[in-house]
Amino acid sequence: MSPYAVHRGNGPVVLGIPHAGTWLPEPVLAQLNTHGRALADTDWHVDRLYDGLLPDATVVRANFHRYLIDANRDPSGSSLYPGQSTTALVPTTDFDGAAIWSQAPSEEDIAARLEAWHRPYHAALAAELERVRALHGVALLYECHSIRSRAPLLFEGQLPDLNVGSNSGRSCAPALELQLVETLQEQRRYSVAVNARFKGGWATRHYGQPRRGVHAIQLEITQRCYLRTEAPPWHYDEQLAEPLRELLARALAGLAALAPQLAANPE
Template identity: 60%
Template sequence: MNPVDVTRGDGPVILGLPHTGTFLPDDILTRLNPRGQLLADTDWHIHRLYEGLLPGATTVRARFHRYVIDANRGPDDASLYPGQNTTGLVPLTDFDGEPIWTETPGPEEIAGRKTRFHAPYHAALAAEIERVRAKHGVAILYDCHSIRSEIPFLFEGRLPDFNIGTNMGASCDPRIEAAACDVVKATGRSWVVNGRFKGGWTTRHYGQPARGVHAIQMELAQSTHLATEAPPFDYDEGKAGALRESLRGILGRLAALAPVLAAE
């Protein structure tokens, strides 16, 4: 099984999709407990939500589930949010802090998962970034995510609909952050920049504006596009339709900025 799907486009924007995959090898699936086998922490239907929104966009999508290994964590497993509850490179609990394994993966197994899944995803993503940057002078990586709107273990209260992360402005040109903010502001929905989610390892690692690589993460509350944030996590066409127009606007604005950034 190829752990990553790449669809090459000829435009300057790359969509990263690290958490929409649901594949688990049998030897891993059978060691998840019943709670783990719900796969509740999937970024449900995000690939469907973004499909076709920006002609020419490249997509890099992990096919494996984040419980196999989290493609948005660094290979060193350093915490993205020191002092706060979070999950690691190979999660031991779900987003509610509950155990998901009948047998916890050990260091040797985790090393094997890095080789089989994590490394190929990032090799593919890095290759597409360099290809796009060579073609356009810049590459804009837009990392696509979603999460349940209420998870007390991770954050208090209800998450805003749009959660934009730019590593406190370090991962992209300020005009990219501003463009995304302008679109979400006009929706009348709730939103925040660099709130609880400031961008994961992908955004922080690849976002190097001085090299012409700009990265921004969008974490959507799942209430914006799911019929229910509990099993079976069905997609809501009505909710998603309205949201897609806003996302189309963001991606279009980012693509339009690329030649401006490349010319400087």
Template identity: 60%
Template sequence: MTPVEIHQGNSPIVLGLPHTGTHVPDNIRAQLNERGRGLGDTDWHIHSLYEGLLPGATTVRATFHRYVIDANRDPSGQSLYPGQNTTGLVPLTDFDGQDIWTTPPSEADIEARRETFHAPYHAALQAELERVRDLHGIAILYDCHSIRSHIPFLFDGTLPDFNIGTNLGTTCAPAIEAAVQEICAAADGYTSVTNGRFKGGWTTRHYGRPAEGLHAIQMELAQSTYLETEAAPWRMDDDKAERLRAHLTSILTTLASLAPTVKGTT
């Protein structure tokens, strides 16, 4: 299986999908314990949730699971949230702080996975962002994520439904952040926050260079907004999903229409 799936479009929007993949090579699966083989920290169904919402959007999707290597972490292994509980480039625990390996990966294993999985994903994402920027003079990376709404190991209480991340406003033009905030705040029955527990992962921080015409914003959805329950077998709730998709469509179409007006702004 190739490490990345690419669908090219002609919109200024590029959807990043680093955590929806569930492929684990057999040799790596053999090193995981039973808990790890459950792949519980997947961004379940996110590629399906966003499919078709914005005709012409480019998508770049990692097919490998984040337990193989996390495509949204700094390849150097540096923490995104120093001093806080989180998971690393190759996670040793799940989001509940529980071990996932029978045989933890060695430094050589991690380096091999960087070259085989992490690097090709980001080479593809970089290429698509540059292609789209060449077409429009701007590219907006919208990084698509989801997570369980209750994870005491990572955060207190209940996570808001929409978690917008721009690394404190540095990764995109203010108009982009404001437009997404406005739509989320107006979504009836949903809660939202900007740069709360999730401020944008390595992808958002690395590619968000507004002065160069590259804007990036991360959306971390609470899985309670579209799953039947936040537990195996992780089934999508069609009614919840359709309600949510209406708001996601509004976000993406607004960003696409906004792109020409923010071209060249910081």
């Protein structure tokens, strides 16, 4: 199994999808307990949600599950949210706080997974961002995420529907964040939050370097917006998803249209 899949487009937007993969090697699957084997923290069907919304976008998708190693965590192991509950480079619990391993991976296991899975995924993502930047003078990384609307380990109560993260404005030009937020707020169906509980994962923070012409932003969507239920078997609901897809298509088109302006004025 390759660590990643790439669909190459020639537009300025790169869609990063680090958490939709469900593949695990059999020995790793055997080490998970019942909670872990449920794979409850998958970004279920988020790749399907975005499929075809921006035809000329490049897509870089991790094929492996985040329980093997999380492609959106700092490879050093540093926390994204110091002082707050979050999951690690290799998670030890699910988002409910339940342990997921019957036999926890060793430090040697984690180091091997970093080399075999995390680094190749990011090498592919970095290569596509550089290719797109060479074509357009700018690359726009849009990180596609989804999560259950209630995840007790990470936050209290119910999460807003659409959660924009730009590392508190540092990972992209203000115009790009404003464009996305204004588009999302044009409707009343979904609630919107900006740089609240989710400010962007490691990819957003690592690649988002506006002065270099690489802008990054993340959208975390609650799964109740497009799944029949936020529980197994995690059915995708086409009727529920359609208005969300229409909104996301407008948002992505708006970001792509900004590329010439951002290339001329990186910040």
